[in-house]
Amino acid sequence: MKKITIDPITRLEGHGKIEIFLDDQGNVANAYLQIPELRGFEKFCEGRPVEELPRITPRICGVCPGAHHMASTKATDAVFHVDPPPAAKKLRELYYCAHMCHSHIAHFYALAAPDFVLGPDADPTQRNVLGVIDKVGLEVGGEVLKHRAYAQEIQAVIGGKATHSVCGLPGGMSRAITEEERADFEEKAKSMVEFAKFSLKLFDDVVLANKDYVDLILGDIYTMKSYYMGLVDANNKVNFYDGDIRVVDPEGKQVAKFKPADYLDYVAEHTEPWSYLKFPFLKKVGWKGFVEGKESGVYRVAPLARLNVADGMATPLAQEAYEKMYSTLGGKPVHATLAFHWARLVELMYAAERLLELCRDKEVTDPNVRTIPTATPDEGVGVVEAPRGTLFHHYQTDEKGMVKKVNLIVATGNNHAAMCMSIKKAAQGLIKAGKVISEGLLNMVEMAFRAYDPCMACATHTLPGQMPLEVIIYDAEGNIVRRLSQHLHSEPGIRVAVVP
């Protein structure tokens, strides 16, 4: 059996990789995605005051610390049985919409756009954000950085720090915002709405105007029929910060709607000997293996899932974009994995519009942003929609509020089984006996998992701090016959200059 390895981290032992096994004919027999797990987190948290967790949990992820901060803060509200005042909830949601804008902009322009603007099989030295701005214009690059920065500045003002914020407390927020700050946010939010419109237009011009791309999105190799999960508000519209969790089946029919605190009645976790990370599935449907369809408890989260579970978007321009997406892609639900990119931009529109709504809400400057907890702490669950999917934080404490147990189901964890299946399906569709396995072809396999915007143990910042991709092709005897390396000689390329 031949083996192809797509190894996203070459220098960090134990990091995520994609392995594709070929049969003797050269067709794909199987494919695995392996995501590493950081060790000892639960133990690290045990015995600490629970109100410290909103500052500790963001450290497990370098990509969505804002999401961990919010889920954690909400979990501490629940642990102390305290309901924050309206202004605190609005301020948290405002902060969180800015976080969504920041994350979705970064993913679309730095990671999704290169595959479409330059093409899936373009020269990898060009297929990056620099290549994108070469093609669409330098001024677009400026706008990308500007709006990312706006989102960061809003988070920094509310959160104390843009990335590892410290604002969330059980029962509310550490401080209110001033009228001056609100007015500044409003200007930034207005600009963000325009930028979201521009981004959707860019998607129209670059992706939708190209029939090949639309065919690629709708093609069988990137299609997977699964259940979907996401937070919805009281009107079943998408909400990132709060609401009930709704689950729809592959036909789009609601099969569950539950409170975050009841998640263990609906979600169970399957383990595989080859993976550190577990595979969450719908308890009532059951684990039937890595298979698609209504009989299988595999579900998906993140932008497309959120849109699939909702009846619509709560803001007008996002609703318009939502309707356009579904009418173009053949109605709800959409099972096309590459449509996650489009859904992400629909969400960018919603996050920007909701940000502006909240900035114009006079209550957001109300100085009453904290309800002091008085109940005895015990147990609580907090859920938000991270940019890359539903995020669960569940804490148990003693009567003094010291942590006894922590359980997290992270966004990428929810999508774990689905990502494995998407990679296998893409690999089987693309790699065929006798066909040359080019770099472009393997990039198209990676596109199947990049669409999910996964986050793999990115809490480590060790150099090079990123995930270079390496592809190794083995012959039937396990010898390397070819090495396709996107990161180019990084290992011997390190020049050791000074070792006193």
Next chain:
Amino acid sequence: MKTLVLGLGNPILCDDSVGFRVVQTLEGRFGQDVVVMETSLAGLSLLDLLVGYDKVILIDSIQTKRGKVGEVYRLDTGDFATTKHTASPHDVNLATALELGKRLGLAIPREIAIFAIEVQDVTTFGESCTPQVERAIPKVVDMVVSELDRQC
């Protein structure tokens, strides 16, 4: 010359905290022209921090295939220029971020020196480093100090 000394890493992930540990030792030892800071940011967010400085000294952990734990390397951004490809699951790498900043006319530092410490464990949560990495900290501190002395 406006200089930024920036420790990178994760303060609660064992050896990944070494950059933080080094800059904590350096805080308050220099004049106004030298800003000492710690961060867990990468990519475009890291770019935001670097803009406006003449020189930046980064301190971070590193893992190389045949590296000896505790060794310290002095590198520059050229050593990472080969990773300009889109490779991160969510962000761009330092070389790409700097190039993007340059093309957009941002005030990118003229010089970026990187002190990288070969580390052992970056996957276990904990607030201290492994012993060999711990022993390297004073050495890195001295290297940063002489780097700064040289420019004065």
